[in-house]
Amino acid sequence: MRPTVTTPGNWRKSSYSGGGDGNNCVEVSASPLxxxxRDSKAPTQPPLTFPTPAFTAFLQALKAHPRP
Known part of the structure; x- marks a missing residue:
């Protein structure tokens, strides 16, 4: 059985969501495991889930190679 990671209210929007209605972004919910x-425009759809260590490594790689 997969552990539950999400509950309403523990989703955080991307800091790159921009102005306006703020729906052009992704939301993240993390647990230790x-x-x-998820897509903020479709919050009722199932989210993509990743092992937290792998997602952390992914974010670190993105930060190491910023966009021009």
């Missing part, structure tokens, strides 16, 4: 990612 799993990190879930």
């Amino acid at each position: 799993r990190t879930a990612v």
Whole structure:
């Protein structure tokens, strides 16, 4: 059985969501074991889930190679 990672209210929007209605972004919910990612425009759809250590490594790689 997969551990539950999400509950209403523990989702955080991306800091890159921009202005306006703020729906053009992703939301993240993390636990020690799993990190879930969902589209803020479709919050009722199932999220993508990743092992937290792998998601952390992914974010670190993104930060090491910023966009021009």
